[in-house]
Amino acid sequence: MSATLAVRGLSVFYGQMQALHGVDIDVPKGQITALLGANGAGKTTLLRTISGLNTPRSGSVRIDETELVGKPAHEVVSAGISQSPEGRQVFPNLTVRENLQLGAWIRKDKDGVRADMDRVVGLWPRLGERLAQRAGTLSGGEQQMLAIGRAMMSRPRILLLDEPSLGLAPVIVAGIFETIQAVNQEGTTVLLVEQNAHLALKIAHWGYVLETGAIQKRAPAAELLDDDAIRAAYLGG
C-alpha cells in the first residue's frame, strides 16, 4: 500500500522562466511530509511535475525504484501516485458518485472499488448523503472532501495533496486534516503542500521549506514548529 518518493535535482522552466531549481525531496514511506512555502514558491509546480503534468528540463522523480519522469500523467497514476489538485478541480457536471468512480479509473476490481467508495463515504458521511448530486453544487469544504476522496479511489501508494485548506473555514479544515492523518495511519504515504504551515506541521513527520523554486530547509516537523525563523516567516510570529 505504501511507497517512498524521491525527487532529485528537479528543474522546471516555464518558457524562459525557471520555476524549480534542482529540487531534492524525500517522502518517506508511511509518513506525512509537509511542503511549505509562500505563494509562487513553486509548490504547485512541483506537484504537477511529480504527477507528470509538467515536464522537467532535468532531474528525476522515483517511486520506490520506478522512474516517473517522461511518463504521461495518466501513467503516473498507475504507478501509484494520486493527486488532489490545487483548487480541488472536481468535475462539476458529474455527480459525486461519478467523480468517485472516475477516481477509480485505473482499477478493474469492481468489488474493491465499491468497498473503497464505502470507505470514503465512511470518512465523510456528508458525501454519502450527496452521492447523486452534481459536484458543482457542493460547498467548498465538501468539494475538498470529494477531491481527496476521489484521489484515494485509485488506492494510491502516495497521495499528493495541494492546499487542502484553501478558502475553507477553520472548523472544516480541522476535520479534513484529521481525516488526512487517519488515511496516513491506514498506511498511505502523503505529500502535503500547504500555506497553513502550523496545521500542516502538526500532522506531518517531515517538513520542507520551498522558496523561489529552491529548497531552503529540511527538518523533522516538530523541529520546524519550534524554529524561530520559520515561525516568523510562515507561522505568523
Add this chain to the structure above:
Amino acid sequence: MRQGALAYGILALLLAAVWGIELFLVPWTDPYLTDIVIRVGINLLAVMGLALVLGFTGQFSLGHAGFMAVGAYAAAASTLYAGVPPVGGIVVGGLVAALAGFGVGLPTLRLSGDYLAVVTLGFNGIIIVLIQNSPALGGAQGLTGLPVATTFGLTFTCVVLGGLFIRNLLVSPLGRVFEAVRDNEIATRSLGIDTTRAKVLAFVVGAFWAGVSGALIAYYRSSIFPSQFQFDRSIEQVAMVVLGGTGSLSGPLIAATILSALPEVLRPVAQYRMVIYSIVLIAMMILRPTGLLGNHELSDVLKRLWQKRPGARSTAA
C-alpha cells in the same frame, strides 16, 4: 527626412512606376501576359485584406470571397442603375463591402474565433444564394453590359494604395494591438484594450479591400457571375495567407502571386488544384504553422541574406 514626406514620396514613385508601365510597356506586351498580371493584382488586393484579418489579427474569416461578391455587385449596380463611373463604382464597392463586413463582424467577433469561421462561411453561401435569386442582380446568369475599365494601371493603383494603407496601419500603434489580439486576446483585454473594436476594425478594412478587388473584377470583362465568388475562392485566399506567412504582409502577397499564376502554367493538373491546396494547408499547419515567411517581411529576409547574419528582427512572438 520626415516620415510623412517619405511615405508620400514612395507613393508618388510607385504610382509613377505603375502608370509608366501602363503607358509605355503594356501596349507592347502580349495581352495574355497582361491578363495574367491583372488577375494577379486583383487577387493581391483581396489577399492583403485577408492577411490583415487572418494573419495579423488571427481572425479566421472563411468568407472573403463573399465580400468580393458584395463589392462587385455593388459596383456593378451603381454603374448600371445610377450611372456611376467605374472609379466611383470601385469606391462604392469597397464601402458597401466594408459595411457588410461591419454587419457580419460586429455580432460574431465578440465571441471566440471559431464562430467567425462558421458565420463567414455561411455569409459567403448566403450572398451567393441571394444574388442567384435576385432578378435585379441578374440571378445565376450574372450581370452584363458593364463598362470595361480595369486596366493594369487602375488595378495596380489600387494595389499600391491598398498595400501602403495596410502597411501604415500595421506599423501604427493599432498594428501592435492587432498582433496582441492574435497572440493573446485575454491578456490584451486585461490591459484595458477594446479587443472587439480592434477585431471589427481589421475585419472592416479587410472587407473594404476585398470589395475593391471585386469591383475591379466587375469592370474587367464587362460581366460578373455569382459563381466567381464561391467558397473555393475564399479557401484559395486562406491558403495564400497561411502559405505566405501569418504575420507577414509581403509573404501572402508573394504566395498570392505564385498561386494565382501557377494554374496558368500548370493547366494539365488543374483538376488537382484543390486537392493540392488542401494537402499544402494541412502539411503547412503540421510542419511549419507560421508559413513560408513566418512573421517576417520580404525586406527582412533580403536584409538578412545581404548581411549574412541572423537577428534582423526578433522572432519572439
Add this chain to the structure above:
Amino acid sequence: MTLLLQQLLNGFSLGAIYALIALGYTMVYGTLQLINFAHGEVYMMGAFAALYLAKVSGVADNPTIPGAIVVMLGAMAFCAVLGMTIERVAYRPLRNSSRLNMLITAIGVSLLLQNLGLLMFGALQDFPSLLPEARWTVSGVMVRSNDLVIFGVTATLMVVLTWIVERTQLGRAMRAVSHSRDAAALMGIPADRIVVATFAIGSVLAGAAAVLVAMDKHTIRPDMGMTFGLKAFVAAVLGGIGSVPGAVAGGLLLGLAETLVSGYVSSTFRDAIAFLLLILILLYKPSGLFGKHVPEKV
C-alpha cells in the same frame, strides 16, 4: 392543417438527421474545442462507403431488412475508422498548437476529402433502395416508410449514445476530459484515447445519418457534407455546443425551421435559415438553448 402536419413530419425527419450529425460536432467540440469541419465529409464518405457495400453485397439488387442493417453497420464502421484516422494523422500532431491552426487544418482535411471524393466518384451517383419502400396516407398526411426508418434508427442510436455518455466509465471520462484534460489525467484517464473514442462515436452517428439520407434521396454527391455538415454544426450551436441533449434539440429545431420556411415562405431561402438562426443566437444567447457557459474558452 394537413399541410402543417405534413411539414411537421418532414421537419422532424430532417431534424433527426441534423441531430445525428450535430452530435459528432458537439462531442468533438466538447473534448477538443475544435470545430471539426471534416465531420461533414466523414458523413459524405459514409454514403459512398454504403453505396460500395450495397453493390458488392448485392443488397442494391435485393433490398431486405437484414441487408440494409449490414450496409448501415458497415458504413458506420467505415466512418469510425475514417474519423479516428483523421484525428490521428491531422489533429493530434497539433494538440498543443493554437486553435486557429487546428481550425485551418480541419478546413484542409474537409477540402481534401471533398475533392478526393470528386476525383474518385464524380459529381453525383445514384443510390439504390436498401429497403422495400412504401408510403401511406394517414388523414391527408403522407407518411413514408423512410421517415419511419429515420425515426427508428435515430431514436435507437440516441438511446445507445445516452447510455454510453451517462452510464459507462467511458462516458464519464468523456465528460471529465471535456471539463479539464489535466484533472482527467490526474485520475489516470488517457485523454488521447478518450478523444479518439469521441471521434469514433461521432463518426459512427454520421455514418448512420449518411445511409439514412442516401436511402431517402437516392442520390449522393461529394459535396453533400459541406452545407449539410455546416447546418448540423449550426444546430449544435443552437442547442449549446458541447451539450448532447442540446444537439438533439438544435437539430430538430433547425429541421422544423427549414421545412416550415420552405413550405410557407420560399424554398430559395431555405439554405439561409440556418445562418440567420446562427447569427440571431450568437447575438442574443451565445451559449445556446442548453448551454451553460458562454462559448469562449481560450
